[in-house]
Amino acid sequence: MEKILVIDDDEGFRKLLETILAAEGYEVQTGASVADAIRLGSKTNFHLVLTDLRLPDGEGTQLLQWVKENLPETPVIMITAFGTVASAVEAMKLGAADYLGKPLASPDELRILVRRCLEERQLASENEWLREEAGKAFSCDSLIAYDSRMLKVIELARKVAPTNATVLLMGESGTGKEVLARCIHSNSPRANRVFVAVNCAALSPTLIESELFGHEKGSFTGAVGQHIGRFERAHGGTLFLDEIGELDSNLQAKLLRVLQERTFERVGGTRQITVDVRVITATNRDLQRMVADGKFREDLYYRLNAFPMEIPPLRDRPADIEPLARMFLARAARELGRPAPQLTVEARDRLLGYAWPGNVRELENMMQRLAILCDKTVTAADLPFTAKAPSRPVTMEEIEKQAILEALERNGGNRTRAAAQLGISLRTLQYRLKEYGMAAEG
Numbered sequence: 520m521e522k523i524l525v526i527d528d529d530e531g532f533r534k535l536l537e538t539i540l541a542a543e544g545y546e547v548q549t550g551a552s553v554a555d556a557i558r559l560g561s562k563t564n565f566h567l568v569l570t571d572l573r574l575p576d577g578e579g580t581q582l583l584q585w586v587k588e589n590l591p592e593t594p595v596i597m598i599t600a601f602g603t604v605a606s607a608v609e610a611m612k613l614g615a616a617d618y619l620g621k622p623l624a625s626p627d628e629l630r631i632l633v634r635r636c637l638e639e640r641q642l643a644s645e646n647e648w649l650r651e652e653a654g655k656a657f658s659c660d661s662l663i664a665y666d667s668r669m670l671k672v673i674e675l676a677r678k679v680a681p682t683n684a685t686v687l688l689m690g691e692s693g694t695g696k697e698v699l700a701r702c703i704h705s706n707s708p709r710a711n712r713v714f715v716a717v718n719c720a721a722l723s724p725t726l727i728e729s730e731l732f733g734h735e736k737g738s739f740t741g742a743v744g745q746h747i748g749r750f751e752r753a754h755g756g757t758l759f760l761d762e763i764g765e766l767d768s769n770l771q772a773k774l775l776r777v778l779q780e781r782t783f784e785r786v787g788g789t790r791q792i793t794v795d796v797r798v799i800t801a802t803n804r805d806l807q808r809m810v811a812d813g814k815f816r817e818d819l820y821y822r823l824n825a826f827p828m829e830i831p832p833l834r835d836r837p838a839d840i841e842p843l844a845r846m847f848l849a850r851a852a853r854e855l856g857r858p859a860p861q862l863t864v865e866a867r868d869r870l871l872g873y874a875w876p877g878n879v880r881e882l883e884n885m886m887q888r889l890a891i892l893c894d895k896t897v898t899a900a901d902l903p904f905t906a907k908a909p910s911r912p913v914t915m916e917e918i919e920k921q922a923i924l925e926a927l928e929r930n931g932g933n934r935t936r937a938a939a940q941l942g943i944s945l946r947t948l949q950y951r952l953k954e955y956g957m958a959a960e961g
Contacts, residue, residue: 521637524564525549525566526556526570526582527598538567539626540633553577557585567636569619571598572606580610587614594636625672645862662702663846665838665922665941668831670929672699679826680706687823688801690830693880696801697761699830700849704757710795712756715749720762728770729786733936738787748785750777750794757797763823764804772852775819798823833882835877840870843879847886848897855890865899873904920955923948 527533528551537547548563549557553576568586572579583595594616599606607687611618616636623629623703664670680703688696704714719763722730729739733748749758766774777783778798782791795952800823800863809815833840844862862870875881889897926937938948951957 520544521566522544522546522548524556524559524563524565524568524570526551526553526568526574526579527574528552528575528916529621531624532598536629537625539629542721543633545629545633547699551575553582553585556582557657560586560590563806565593566640567594567633568594569596569633572610573600580613583610583613583615591834592640596632596636603604653875657823663842664836665841665842665919666831666836667922667925667929669836669839670925672828672830673702675826675828676703677706679694679828681708683797684826684926685797685823686799686825687806687827688799688830689806689827690801690803691832691953692803692832693878694832695879696830697759699828700757700759700799700801703799704759704797705799707757709756713753714757714759715753716759716761717749719767724770727766728773731770732783732785733788734775734786735785735788738785742787742954744804745785750783750796751792754794754798757799760798760800762802762804763800764802764809765804770817771816778819778822837871838919840875840882841857841867842861843882844870844886847883851890853885857890858895858922860890860893860895860897861914863896863898866897866902869899869902874901920957923951923957924954 523545525533525536525540525547526549528535530551533549533551537549540547547564548558548559552574556570559565560568568582570579570582574582579597583597583723586593586595587672595608595614597615597618598621599618600621608618619629619632619774645709654715662673676699686700686703688699700716701714704710729742729746731748731750733751734746736742736743736745760774766943772900773783777794781795781925782793784791791864806815806820806824810817810820834845841862843857844867848862849859870882877884885903888903893901922941923937926941927934930940932934934948934952935945940947941948943951
């Protein structure tokens with residue numbers, strides 16, 4: 520039941536509001552002063568507060584400020600008598616949700632206003648929850664990795680996230696560079712601001728300058744209006760530039776200036792625009808070779824390379840293949856509203872023996888397809904590739920044992936920390952150590 524607080528020193532009007540709201544099923548408490556409101560608000564987390572602008576011991580705006588500080592999710596409706604509407608509007612500028620005229624025009628006026636404010640509160644709460652869930656989805660701890668190289672990459676991401684350092688992510692297509700960029704953003708002080716992604720390879724040289732920096736009306740044929748570029752949209756947040764090696768020399772120079780001075784002009788414009796943007800770039804090309812060949816500016820390379828991170832290809836991360844496959848299967852099945860099919864031993868071995876030229880993206884797409892096609896199990900025959908497993912397949916036991924050894928080594932033999940890093944309980948780790956004859960180690 521939603522709880523509403525009504526504060527008004529006019530007893531008749533206060534009781535009228537209480538009667539109407541109680542009839543609608545709300546739990547209503549009332550008071551006649553700022554002191555009453557603070558006393559009641561300190562005990563109960565109200566969903567909505569209605570308060571008169573003029574109270575015996577102070578102003579309704581004082582109560583508004585107290586609610587904003589102590590019940591930040593609670594909207595406040597200001598009650599205003601005829602002739603003080605301007606004051607109510609000023610209160611709305613200070614953060615009030617709306618105002619209610621006195622005397623009341625009709626009970627429906629109150630019902631509609633209260634319902635709308637409560638719905639907006641619920642929507643704001645849901646949006647906040649979604650932001651938190653999005654943050655969890657891209658938290659460093661949520662990334663699945665058992666391979667030692669990938670664990671080091673995630674640890675680097677965790678360390679660089681709180682800073683404003685420019686990050687360069689290197690790796691083959693499909694290795695998860697954008698996922699890692701989002702992880703860095705979601706674990707940074709900019710997490711509640713926008714994350715803007717641009718694939719530089721997907722835009723023609725004639726369009727990418729306008730897309731990044733925007734343009735003014737009439738700056739070129741077809742520029743029928745002003746266009747806000749990605750840098751401006753990302754103000755306060757993070758801009759992810761994928762395939763940075765595809766930029767031509769003109770755009771490389773303009774990007775360097777933005778990184779150095781934090782200012783630029785729109786295409787066809789003269790006004791200097793200042794932005795506060797964290798830049799993360801990614802490439803599947805050898806930028807050092809491009810610098811040596813004169814195809815990429817050396818000064819820009821060193822500016823972007825402030826914090827380089829290389830993501831290993833999936834074929835070099837055998838310990839991650841089965842856990843990722845199971846996660847993608849479970850996610851796809853959940854979206855379909857059905858149980859996830861299980862991988863057979865033969866299917867698992869076939870996955871481990873495949874080279875994965877498309878890396879994690881290829882694995883994800885394949886598991887989405889199998890979640891649709893397979894009912895209870897995924898067999899080797901269900902897999903769309905015909906590549907044979909290596910002559911001596913790597914077993915999951917070997918992979919798991921190696922992952923445990925590396926985790927223990929990284930944590931100086933501390934089993935509690937190693938278990939946490941592996942994402943398993945200490946009891947499970949101790950069981951595995953005993954099972955693999957490693958109990959005396961570490």
